[in-house]
Every structure is written in structure tokens, then in C-alpha cells.
Amino acid sequence: MDTDLGYWIIPLAILGGAIRVSTPFLFVSLGEALTERSGRINLGLEGTLVFGAMSGYGLAYLTGSPWLGVAAAACCGAMFGLLHGIICSLPKVNDIAVGIAMMILGMGLAFYFGKPFVQPVAPDLPAISFGWWSDVPQIKAALEVNVLFLLGAGLAVALWWMFRATKIGLIIRVVGDSTDAARAMGLRPVLIRSCATAVGGAFAGVGGAYLSLYYPGSWNEGISSGQGLMAVALVIFARWNPLACFGAALLFGGAGALGPTLQSVGITQGYYLFFAAPYVLTLGVLIATSSPTRAMTGAPGELSITK
Amino acid sequence: MSATDASSHSTVAPSRFGWGHVARRAEAVVLPLGALLVGFGVFAVFLLLQGKSPADFFALVYRGAFGSAFSWQNTLSRAAPLLLAALCVALPARLGLVVIGGEGAIVLGGVGAGAIGVLLSGVPPALALPVMASVAMGIGALWIGAVGALRHVRGVNETIASLLMAYIAIALMNHLVEGPLRDPASLNKPSTAPLEDALRVGNIPGWDVHWGLGFGVLCCVLAWVLIDKTTWGFAARIAGGNMRAAQVQGLPVGWLIIGFTALGGAVAGLAGFFEVTAVHGSANASLAGGYGFTGILIAFLARHNPLAIIPVALLLAGFEASSGLVQRRMDLPDATVLVLQGFVFMAILISDTLFGRFKIFAPERWRTG
Numbered sequence: 001m002d003t004d005l006g007y008w009i010i011p012l013a014i015l016g017g018a019i020r021v022s023t024p025f026l027f028v029s030l031g032e033a034l035t036e037r038s039g040r041i042n043l044g045l046e047g048t049l050v051f052g053a054m055s056g057y058g059l060a061y062l063t064g065s066p067w068l069g070v071a072a073a074a075c076c077g078a079m080f081g082l083l084h085g086i087i088c089s090l091p092k093v094n095d096i097a098v099g100i101a102m103m104i105l106g107m108g109l110a111f112y113f114g115k116p117f118v119q120p121v122a123p124d125l126p127a128i129s130f131g132w133w134s135d136v137p138q139i140k141a142a143l144e145v146n147v148l149f150l151l152g153a154g155l156a157v158a159l160w161w162m163f164r165a166t167k168i169g170l171i172i173r174v175v176g177d178s179t180d181a182a183r184a185m186g187l188r189p190v191l192i193r194s195c196a197t198a199v200g201g202a203f204a205g206v207g208g209a210y211l212s213l214y215y216p217g218s219w220n221e222g223i224s225s226g227q228g229l230m231a232v233a234l235v236i237f238a239r240w241n242p243l244a245c246f247g248a249a250l251l252f253g254g255a256g257a258l259g260p261t262l263q264s265v266g267i268t269q270g271y272y273l274f275f276a277a278p279y280v281l282t283l284g285v286l287i288a289t290s291s292p293t294r295a296m297t298g299a300p301g302e303l304s305i306t307k
Numbered sequence: 308m309s310a311t312d313a314s315s316h317s318t319v320a321p322s323r324f325g326w327g328h329v330a331r332r333a334e335a336v337v338l339p340l341g342a343l344l345v346g347f348g349v350f351a352v353f354l355l356l357q358g359k360s361p362a363d364f365f366a367l368v369y370r371g372a373f374g375s376a377f378s379w380q381n382t383l384s385r386a387a388p389l390l391l392a393a394l395c396v397a398l399p400a401r402l403g404l405v406v407i408g409g410e411g412a413i414v415l416g417g418v419g420a421g422a423i424g425v426l427l428s429g430v431p432p433a434l435a436l437p438v439m440a441s442v443a444m445g446i447g448a449l450w451i452g453a454v455g456a457l458r459h460v461r462g463v464n465e466t467i468a469s470l471l472m473a474y475i476a477i478a479l480m481n482h483l484v485e486g487p488l489r490d491p492a493s494l495n496k497p498s499t500a501p502l503e504d505a506l507r508v509g510n511i512p513g514w515d516v517h518w519g520l521g522f523g524v525l526c527c528v529l530a531w532v533l534i535d536k537t538t539w540g541f542a543a544r545i546a547g548g549n550m551r552a553a554q555v556q557g558l559p560v561g562w563l564i565i566g567f568t569a570l571g572g573a574v575a576g577l578a579g580f581f582e583v584t585a586v587h588g589s590a591n592a593s594l595a596g597g598y599g600f601t602g603i604l605i606a607f608l609a610r611h612n613p614l615a616i617i618p619v620a621l622l623l624a625g626f627e628a629s630s631g632l633v634q635r636r637m638d639l640p641d642a643t644v645l646v647l648q649g650f651v652f653m654a655i656l657i658s659d660t661l662f663g664r665f666k667i668f669a670p671e672r673w674r675t676g
Contacts, residue, residue, distance in 0.1 A: 043466065087653070090660040096405050096466055098656050100603060105649025111642030221642075226474050233467050272485065276478030283471045290463045 009138055010261060016142025017257020018250050019149060020215045024049065024207035024224075025256075026152040026249035028231035030159055031203030033240050035081070037163065038196035039176040039189070039302030040088060043099025045204040046228030047106020048080045052208025054114035057219040061122035066213050069122065070148070073209035074202040080106055081201020085194030095304055103228075117219050125214045148210045152246075155203075159242035172196055176300035204228060227256075230282045237285045239298040255281045327670030334668035335610055342658035343608065346651030353646065359637055367636055371629025376515075378628060383516040384586070386624035388413065390523030391578035392602025393609065393616045394530055395451065395571035399465070400611040401534055402567050403547040406454060408469030409575040410599025411476030412447035416576025417583040418480050419446040421499040421590030422488050424583070428503045435506055440580045447576020448569040450476065455568025459561045465568075477595050484591055498591035508585040519581030523620075526574050530613035543567055575599065601627070604652050623648075 028045050035042045052073035060069030084102050088095045128150070131143035163169040175182045175192045182189045207227070212219045234252060238244035259274035351361035372382045395409035420443040427435040454472060457463040483499075490500040508518050534540035543563050546553035554560050578598065583590050605623055609615035630644045666672045 087657055090657065092660050092662065093656060094405075094659065097607065098653070100405070100407060100466075101649060101652035101656055104600070104604070104645060104652055108642050108645030108647075108649045112640050112646050115640040115642075226470070229467065229470055233471070236464075270482060270486070272478050272482035275481075276475050279471045279474040279478070283468060283475070286463050286468060286471070287457060287461055290457075290461045292460060292462045 007265070009265060012138055012142050013261040013264065014254050014257050016138075016144070017261055018254035019142070019145055020253070021256040022249040022253025023146060023149045023152055023210045023215075024227050025231050025234060025252050026149070026156065026246060027207030027210065028204045028228050029234045029238065029245040029249055030152070030155055030242055031077075031081075031200035031207075032232050032235045033200075033238070033242055033245055034159065034172070034203070035197045035200035036235055036303055037176045037240055037300055038172050038193045039179070039300050040085070040095050040193050040197055041099065041232070041304055042081065042084050042102075042197055042200060043096055043229065043232060044080065044084055044102025044106060045099075045201070045231065046224065046226065047103040047110070048077045048201050048204040049106075049208040049211070049228040050224050051080060051106045051110040052077050052205030053212035053223050054110040054117065054208075054219055055205070056209030057122050057212035058114065058117045060209075060213055061117060061120050064123060066123050066125045069213055070125070070206055070209045073205040075205070077205020077208070078198045078202035080205070081198040082194060084201065085197035088197075089190045089194060111221050114219055114221075118221075121218075122213065124217055125210070127214070146210070146214050148206065148214065152249075156242045156246040163242065173300070176302055178301055204231075207231075226279065230278060233282045233286045237289050239289075240300065241298065252278055252281065330668050330670050334662065334665070335612075337668075338658050338661055339608060339610060339655060342654040343651060345658075346647075346654035349650045349654065350647045353650070359639065363637060364633060367633045368626060368629045371632035372625030380515045381628040382621065382625045383514075383520050385628050386620045387517065387519030387523045387585075388578040388582055388598040389602055389605055389620040389624050390520075390527055390616060391574045391581075392598045393605035393620055394526055394602075394613060395447075395575035395599070396603050396606035397609065397611040397613060397616060398530060398534075398571040398574070399451075399455065399564075399568045400606060401540070401543050401547050402564055403550065404455070404458065404564065404568065405466045406451060406469045406568060406571060407466055407603050408451065408454065408471075408473035408476075408599070409571070409602050410595060410597070411469070411473035412450045412572040412575035413579040413582065413599050414473075414480045414594045415450055415476045415579070416443035416447040417579030417594040418483055418488070418499070418590045419443050419576070420580040421502065421583045422483075424502045424506050425500045427506065432505045436508065436584070439506070439584065440577060443576040443580035443583075444573040445576070447579065448573040451572025451575065452565055452569030454572075455565045458568075459564045473599065480590070480594065481592065488590070490589070493589070493591070496591055496593075498587075498589040501589045502584060506584065507588060508581060517581065517585035519578070519585055522577065522581070524617060526577070527613045527616050530570075530574075534613065539563070539566075575602075601648065604648050607652065608655050 028049055032042065032045055055076045056069035056073035059072040060066045080102060084098060087093060087098050125146055125148060127144045127146045129140065129144050131140035134140060163173060171187060171192060174185065175187060175189045179189045211223050216223070230252060234248045235245060238248045255278040258277045259271060262274055263271055354361045354364055371378055373379060392409045392413060395412060396406060399406040420439040423439050423442045424435070427438065450472060451469065454465050454469045457468055458465040485497045488499045489497050510517050511521055534543065542553070542558045545556070546558060546560050546563055550560060579594060582594055587593055601623055605616060605619050609619045626644050626647065630641065633639060633643065634641055
């Protein structure tokens with residue numbers, strides 16, 4: 001079949017790869033967008049992602065239900081987020097540094113407790129095939145879409161609508177833009193930020209569960225290669241807009257699929273350079289979207305990286 | 308940090324000696340030490356919950372890290388790259404920048420030193436080694452200096468950029484070591500061609516530890532002199548305290564940022580040079596051994612004070628040196644050290660909130676009821 005499609009297989013595989021690879025980016029970036037809209041930055045989502053992958057895989061293996069695994073990952077993610085939120089509520093504590101520490105702690109705990117789960121095989125999350133109309137196996141494979149991807153897309157729309165049209169969205173935006181204004185309105189910024197960070201952590205945990213329960217679909221210590229961190233940069237690129245996060249996640253997923261795709265068609269020259277594509281893309285996007293005056297349109301006013 | 312020293316109060320005359328001075332200085336020692344102990348305490352509870360004995364753990368760590376001449380040697384040779392990696396975090400931190408990508412400079416510095424070393428075989432070591440070290444430092448300086456430049460010119464967040472650069476550096480190293488620079492003889496572990504014996508850095512006479520340790524300590528002392536005793540360091544501390552004020556004062560903030568990040572990168576590149584010339588003998592994937600990441604924790608524990616980095620690096624090197632023994636004897640996973648580091652890191656950051664809370668450290672408040 002490869003010969004029939006020729007090099008058309010590359011864009012096709014990248015599209016399929018984009019859908020497969022983008023899901024963790026999508027969940028982490030939505031979580032981070034929610035957290036950052038409330039005025040905090042959580043760099044620890046990389047650790048949350050890895051711990052979510054471990055706990056999701058572990059529980060799915062022990063109970064036989066991948067959905068219980070996803071729920072466990074979300075709960076663990078929420079706990080990590082809450083911890084970050086509470087610690088950052090103390091005066092004089094730097095949220096970026098706490099994020100780095102949470103990254104180390106999350107990965108350490110995940111590797112520590114995840115050791116027994118490296119060998120066993122846990123059940124995978126189900127996927128829906130949208131390629132029924134085609135006979136070409138590559139197209140079928142590319143359009144095999146996981147339920148979590150659809151859930152993430154729905155979540156992006158829901159968050160976008162929440163920020164735009166609901167009271168909760170408005171409250172989060174006020175807290176993120178000005179602590180003083182929020183206090184004047186009788187809101188409790190510390191509480192709201194901690195809650196937003198916790199929910200954001202839960203999203204990141206679900207993203208981790210996707211990694212271990214669907215693609216690549218196993219648990220090991222190298223499961224995440226900086227997706228949690230790239231998603232933080234992706235949020236800046238997406239200008240804190242959940243719908244733009246969805247598009248950016250697809251773009252980053254495509255870049256991440258580049259290396260494996262080229263390898264699958266036999267181009268191994270410079271494999272490791274293609275492997276670096278997502279990082280280079282992230283850095284390029286970060287450079288292009290940052291501003292020397294540090295004023296970014298759409299940035300929450302209380303965010304430490306833009307202040 | 309430095310800003311509080313400057314604001315002397317009227318009730319007590321600021322003196323360089325006497326209890327008031329000691330008390331002010333003590334805060335920066337006592338609080339991190341307390342946080343370290345709290346971190347150990349949380350870890351001890353963690354072990355107890357697993358049914359493991361914390362007493363056994365710390366006894367084994369002591370034995371594996373500082374118990375014998377051999378374990379001291381192991382600890383000290385691990386401390387060498389950690390000292391340099393921690394400086395890569397601490398130097399930019401004095402300007403208020405959180406740079407966490409030192410691993411990238413270590414990796415690429417090592418590859419640069421290894422590649423140049425192969426070209427320089429036959430050249431007298433007295434000439435070749437300084438060239439190799441300069442190449443490693445130059446590459447490191449460019450790599451991390453670029454992060455500083457991006458921060459200043461484009462306002463790119465240096466924390467995210469430096470970590471992305473570290474991932475890119477590791478991918479670049481894999482590409483070079485498996486491709487253009489690969490020694491065909493290295494089958495299982497792709498490496499650059501081995502350095503000839505004359506270009507291997509040896510041990511400090513009578514110490515059984517390679518020269519990286521000596522240079523690491525020297526760099527820490529020099530960095531302390533730079534920060535505490537020179538006008539550049541003074542300017543950097545002002546800029547770190549208040550960037551806007553420094554700009555208004557006409558300080559060359561951009562050059563300070565680029566200079567301090569580049570200097571940090573150069574030092575991390577030197578760590579890569581010593582890893583290749585003194586430990587591995589060629590550049591390969593072992594360069595990405597996580598020293599850059601442990602260095603972050605060390606710098607924060609030392610509160611970015613270059614002299615304090617020396618004992619802290621020794622302590623953390625001890626934990627890494629003993630991890631093999633601890634794992635075997637107590638049947639713990641190798642991530643145990645990472646968990647301990649995580650707890651200690653959290654404790655040290657939480658302790659930031661306690662600065663200025665205790666009257667005992669503030670002589671000017673001793674007399675008020």
C-alpha cells in the first residue's frame with residue numbers, strides 16, 4: 001500500500017499524528033489557560049502530566065477500566081494543582097520557582113510509585129473510527145480519533161464560552177486582571193486562584209492519562225518529553241484563548257508527529273533533528289509572540305511573566 | 308535580599324560587628340537550614356508510610372556518601388559538575404532571572420570539547436586542553452547567553468526558553484553523536500571518538516578526585532568576588548532588585564543580562580568539558596545525566612550565594628553518590644533521590660515566606676515590645 005500513496009503518506013500521517021499527539025497538549029494548555037487567566041502561572045504541569053500518566057495507568061491496570069484511570073489521573077492532577085495554588089498563596093513565594101519544584105516532585109513521585117507498572121499492560125482508552133468511508137488503511141489509521149480528543153475539543157469550546165459569557169468566567173478574568181479590583185468587588189482572589197489552579201491541574205492529569213492509556217499507550221519514565229512545558233508556551237501563543245489553544249495544540253501535535261512519520265517512511269537521516277521540531281517550533285513561536293515592552297494583548301494583568 | 312541590608316534603621320546603629328550584624332546574617336543561614344530539615348522530615352514521614360526506616364536511609368546515605376575514602380571520592384567527583392551547574396542558575400538569578408536550562412550548556416559544551424579534542428590529537432596537552440575548555444565555555448556562553456539576549460531584546464520568558472533550549476541541545480547532541488561525529492567503533496553506545504590519554508584531565512595530586520572539583524570551587528569563589536566585590540556585581544544586584552530603577556540610573560541592564568547569562572552558560576560548558584575529559588573520555592548521551600537539573604535545586608538552596616553553593620553541592624552530591632547503595636540495601640526505586648529533592652525544594656521555596664517574619668533576625672525590632 002505504501003507505494004500507491006507515495007509521499008502523500010507524509011501529510012496524511014502528520015494529520016493523523018497531529019490528532020493523536022495533540023491531545024495531551026490540548027488538555028495541558030486548557031488547564032494552563034484557566035490557571036493563567038486567574039493570574040497564576042503553573043510550570044509544574046509537566047510533573048502533573050507525568051504523575052497523571054502513572055496514576056491513570058496504574059489504576060486502569062488494577063481495576064481493568066481505563067475510565068477509572070482517567071478519573072484517578074484527574075483527581076491526582078487536582079491535588080497537585082491545589083498544592084501549587086495553596087503554596088503560591090503565601091506571601092513572597094515565587095510561583096515560577098514553585099512550578100519547577102512541583103515538576104521535580106511530580107516526576108519523582110511518579111517514577112517512585114510507577115516502578116511496578118512498567119511491565120504490566122493496562123487496557124487502552126477506546127477510539128472512534130471516522131475513516132469508515134475509505135478503503136485505504138492509512139486514511140483509516142489517521143482518522144482513528146480517541147474519545148478524549150473529542151472531549152478536549154468540547155472542553156475548549158466550553159471554556160471559551162465560559163470566559164466569554166458566564167459569571168464564573170468573568171470572576172476568573174477579574175481576579176486575573178487585577179487583585180485590587182477583585183477585592184473591591186468582594187471576591188476572594190486567593191481562593192479563586194487556588195481553585196483555578198486545581199482544576200487546571202486536573203486537566204493536565206487527564207492529558208497524562210491519555211499518554212499512558214492511548215498514545216504511546218504504555219507507562220515508562222520517558223513518557224513525557226516536555227509536553228507539559230511546551231503547553232505553557234503554547235498558551236502564550238494562543239493568547240489565553242481556549243479556542244486558539246485547540247488550534248495551537250493541533251499545530252504542535254503535527255510538529256511532534258514529524259519525526260516518527262519520517263522515520264516510518266524510511267527517512268532516518270537527521271531523525272534526532274526532526275525530533276527537536278516541536279521544541280524549535282515552540283521557541284520560535286515564543287520569540288515571535290513575545291514583545292520587548294512585555295505588553296501582550298489579551299494577557300491577564302496579574303500574570304508574573306508579563307509584569 | 309541585598310535591599311534589606313541597605314535599609315538600616317535609626318534605632319540601632321548599623322555596625323559591621325556585634326550581635327545585630329550576626330542576627331541579620333543568620334536569617335539567610337538559619338531559614339534555609341530549617342527548610343532543609345523540614346524537607347528531610349517530610350521525606351522521613353514518606354518513608355515511614357512505605358514501611359521503610361528513615362534512620363536506615365540516612366545512615367546508609369552517610370555511609371555511601373561520606374563514610375569512607377572511596378565514598379568521599381565518589382561524592383567529590385559528582386560535586387564537580389554540580390558546583391558549575393548551580394552557578395549557571397545562581398549567576399542569572401542575581402539579576403532576577405530564573406534560568407533552568409544549564410543542562411543544555413553542559414551537553415553541548417561536552418560535545419564541543421570532545422569533537423575539538425579529537426581534532427587536536429597530537430597537540431601538546433598544555434595547548435590543547437585550554438583550547439578545548441575555551442570551546443566548551445564558548446558554546447555554553449552562546450547557548451545560555453542567547454536566552455539572556457532573547458529575554459532582553461524580545462521579552463521572551465527565560466525560564467521556558469532555557470528549558471526548551473535544553474531539550475533542543477539534547478536532540479542536537481543525539482544527532483551529532485549518532486551522525487556526523489560518531490566513532491564507528493562505538494557500537495552499543497554511540498560516542499565521539501575517544502580522546503587520547505594525553506588529553507584526559509587527571510586527578511588533583513593526592514586527592515583521587517579530578518581537577519573539575521578544583522575548578523568548580525575556584526569558579527564559585529570567583530563568582531562570589533564578582534557579585535559581592537565588583538561594581539558589575541553591584542550593578543547586577545541593583546538590577547535584580549528593581550530592573551526599572553536600574554534603567555533609570557543608566558545601568559547597562561541589557562549587557563548585564565546578556566553578560567551574566569553568558570557567564571553562567573560558560574561555567575556550565577566547563578562542566579561539560581570536565582565530564583568529557585575527566586570522566587567519560589568521549590562525548591555521549593551520559594552527558595545528559597541531570598546535573599543541570601540538580602544544579603537548580605542547589606542554587607535555590609544556597610539562595611544564589613556562590614560560596615554557599617559549595618557545601619550545598621557537596622550535600623546533594625552525597626545523596627546522588629549514595630543512591631546506588633541505598634537502593635540495593637533498602638529495595639527502593641532509583642527515583643527516591645528525586646522524591647527527596649522534590650520535598651526539599653518545596654520546603655525551601657515555602658521558607659521564602661518566612662523571611663522578615665522573625666523578630667530575632669531584625670535587631671532594629673529587638674527593643675520594641
